[in-house]
Amino acid sequence: MPGDAADALERAQVDASCRVPVMLFFASAVFWLVVGTLFGLIASYKLHNPLFIIELSPWLSSLLEKFSPAGTVELINASLTFGRIRPAHLNAVAYGWAAPVGLGVAVWLMARLCRVPLRFPLLVSAAGVLWNIGMFVGIGVLLSGGSTSIEWLEFPPFVSFILFLSFALISIWAVDMFVHRKPGHVYVSQWYIMAALFWFPWLYGTANMLIQLIPAQGSVQAIVNWWYGHNALGLWFTPLGLAAAYYMIPKVIGRPVYSYYLSAFGFWALALFYSWNGGHHLIGGPLPAWLITSSIVASVMMVIPVVVTAINHHMTMKGNFQVLRYSPTLRFVVFGAMSYTLASLQGSSMAFRDLNTVTHFTHYTIGHSHLGLYAFYTMIMFGCIYYIVPRLLGREWVSARLIKIHFWTCAYGIVAMVLILSVGGVIQG
Amino acid sequence: MSFYYILMLASMVILGGSAVYALYWAATRGQFSRMEQGAKVIFDQGEPVGKVTDTFPGLDMEKEQKRRAEKGKKTLKRKV
Amino acid sequence: MSSEPNPPSDAANEFQEQENPALRGIDYSESTNVNQIHESILREKVDPQEGEEPISLVLIGIIGVTLLFGGIYLGRYWGAFDGMIYDERARSVVAGAATGGGAGAAGAPAAAEDPVAVALKLGKRVYTANCASCHQGSGQGAAGQYPPLVASDYVLQSERRLIALLLHGAEGPMTVKGNVYNGAMPAWEKQLNDKQMAAVATYIRQEWGNNGGPITPEQVAAARVEFASQTKAYNEAQLLAIDGPIVVK
Structure with missing residues (x-):
């Protein structure tokens, strides 16, 4: 059918224009995922065995001492201490994996939904290279002790600037595609992506400005810190994850979103309520009561968009769960979408002062953050990668078995991790 | 100190204003009407409603469905 | 989604009872009484248009309860929006001042x-x-x-x-x-x-x-x-x- 072929051609053109930058983002993101996960493993081991690596391999140390400049062993040992490797882990997975993969998916989604090819993909690729330069420099600085000690903003200001610049270069072209889109309806995923691309520079810029350039005094800095930290999750990663889910689930099963109206409502509810949440990281802190209270109220209000999204995804999937058997993308994305509901509801519950006095500063919080960033965001991104890469490269994945192994090991791993951390955290509290 | 007030006011105006503008833009462009059609925007003739567009590599859906039917297992019956 | 014609409304039933009790509850398409058929059409609800489908009541309930809870919590613990009240248990501005509002002058x-x-x-x-x-x-x-x-x-x-x-x-x-x-x-x-x-x-x-x-x-x-x-x-x-x-x- 001619319409069939014309559509396929259009899709192929769009995909081809995105090929280099998106693959660059994905490849570097996967690299940072591996590196960051390794850091995370070392960090968690160091928590209960601080002499790990130093003590275990004296022969390695003596070997290194013989063949490398003096001070190398101390440097390595120092860089593996918890205080350095934990921020390295956080930044590597957040800015090295999560942000680039999200940007890659966002660029591709924008191109597909706007049905226009990406103009000047070379610039976007250059931005990707710039981002990675920033990452290498930043992680190097962190491992050698130059962290700013502000959670989520540990990179020194000049690295933040590099990342910011790179981000600007990428988002300009995403916006350009939007401006030149084929006329017609703007899909909810486009709303989420445009919003995320609009909010992130404001968040990152304001936070860096108020903490690094013109520092706010005292506890206000903590407020800005957690306003940024939480909104990076909720106004940057969450919209990208939701944009992907709202596209992938209907697209893979071939059925439009159950209630499109609800999805728009969910988007605006998220936009309205999310930004107030940041204070809930500071419950019990020396801050004005109204700030903490409004963050708790907002955290509860988030139940609204989360429930709306959950209803939408579930009703869209209803009657189609058998497709999970056949589609790797769907497995990952549905796992992620369900985790989103779970993580968000858990987060809303953690905001209550009574539960918070038990769980604050414990492993429960870590379990929750990994539920959100791994079980929700990362799983959805995995699903997107499995969908997008064959279309970019024109080649299928090599082994279905490996994909299945990947899925199940991830699923078991994250469930075990979250459960254990949660139980441990409650006991701690 | 006054710098922070300016920053705060500017942020509120820009962000709140952009949200209001976005809603206004969407409403005047008819984004909120014909919602069901909007939901179908992601499909086209090549990937129409009802077609599963992602499978494991090397998986031939038709053969798989036949194989399952022969074995008496449930085949893919979907609600569109 | 097209909706089926709604069952006859109670008013139509009443009308029907006056007309002929034996016809109660049957499908109007089987009736040959033109007036009755017209009645049923007139009382039929308008087909929901795209974009105007009602949200499920359960969802409205959830939203309402959430908002209600938010309001209650905010009202109890708002600390009078005073930047100097750090204890959320301050019940009124006066109590808030007693627990910490007065300390605002310490900034001077x-x-x-x-x-x-x-x-x-x-x-x-x-x-x-x-x-x-x-x-x-x-x-x-x-x-x-x-x-x-x-x-x-x-x-x-x-x-x-x-x-x-x-x-x-x-x-x-x-x-x-x-x-x-x-x-x-x-x-x-x-x-x-x-x-x-x-x-x-x-x-x-x-x-x-x-x-x-x-x-x-x-x-x-x-x-x-x-x-x-x-x-x-x-x-x-x-x-x-x-x-x-x-x-x-």
Whole structure:
């Protein structure tokens, strides 16, 4: 059918224009995922065995001492201490994996939904290279002790600037595609992506400005810190994850979103309520009561968009769960979408002062953050990668078995991790 | 100190204003009407409603469905 | 989605009963009475248009309950939107001021002020942040749990004893103003420096109608040295051993 072929051609053109930058983002993101996960493993081991690596391999140390400049062993040992490797882990997975993969998916989604090819993909690729330069420099600085000690903003200001610049270069072209889109309806995923691309520079810029350039005094800095930290999750990663889910689930099963109206409502509810949440990281802190209270109220209000999204995804999937058997993308994305509901509801519950006095500063919080960033965001991104890469490269994945192994090991791993951390955290509290 | 007030006011105006503008833009462009059609925007003739567009590599859906039917297992019956 | 014709409404049933009871409840398409058929069409609801499908009631319920809860929580714990009220349990602006609102003036420079007034301001802030959660903003404590500070002999009599108590805390049963309290008070020697401790001691000796004298940072510093050997919280006997038993007036 001619319409069939014309559509396929259009899709192929769009995909081809995105090929280099998106693959660059994905490849570097996967690299940072591996590196960051390794850091995370070392960090968690160091928590209960601080002499790990130093003590275990004296022969390695003596070997290194013989063949490398003096001070190398101390440097390595120092860089593996918890205080350095934990921020390295956080930044590597957040800015090295999560942000680039999200940007890659966002660029591709924008191109597909706007049905226009990406103009000047070379610039976007250059931005990707710039981002990675920033990452290498930043992680190097962190491992050698130059962290700013502000959670989520540990990179020194000049690295933040590099990342910011790179981000600007990428988002300009995403916006350009939007401006030149084929006329017609703007899909909810486009709303989420445009919003995320609009909010992130404001968040990152304001936070860096108020903490690094013109520092706010005292506890206000903590407020800005957690306003940024939480909104990076909720106004940057969450919209990208939701944009992907709202596209992938209907697209893979071939059925439009159950209630499109609800999805728009969910988007605006998220936009309205999310930004107030940041204070809930500071419950019990020396801050004005109204700030903490409004963050708790907002955290509860988030139940609204989360429930709306959950209803939408579930009703869209209803009657189609058998497709999970056949589609790797769907497995990952549905796992992620369900985790989103779970993580968000858990987060809303953690905001209550009574539960918070038990769980604050414990492993429960870590379990929750990994539920959100791994079980929700990362799983959805995995699903997107499995969908997008064959279309970019024109080649299928090599082994279905490996994909299945990947899925199940991830699923078991994250469930075990979250459960254990949660139980441990409650006991701690 | 006054710098922070300016920053705060500017942020509120820009962000709140952009949200209001976005809603206004969407409403005047008819984004909120014909919602069901909007939901179908992601499909086209090549990937129409009802077609599963992602499978494991090397998986031939038709053969798989036949194989399952022969074995008496449930085949893919979907609600569109 | 197309909707099927709705079942006949009650009004149509009533009409039908007047007409012919035997026709009650049957499908209108089987009726040959043109008036009846027209009635049913007129009473039929309009097909829902795209984009105007009603949201499920359950969802509206969830949203409503969430909003209601949010409002209630906000109303109870809003702290009057005052930047200086840190304790969310402040119930009104007045109570909020008592627990910490007044400390807002501490931001202003206290250049040529009397040192006691300065200490009182600092002491009030320290008290609100650290002590008010147990001893309450009114200094009344809680019956059976936290002893009051108002007109308390521990506060007003021996200064050395008061500072020692602040430094190392107390636990076990204590009699204050005729009532027994069996709780645990944390030690503050690490959390508060000399200036802060002197300020809060001064504050509690002069607030709520107490008329004790001020305590200086030097006294606190001396007491740190003097009582340095005390590693655990005091019990009542040890406290009374400092400067002799409480003299009940």
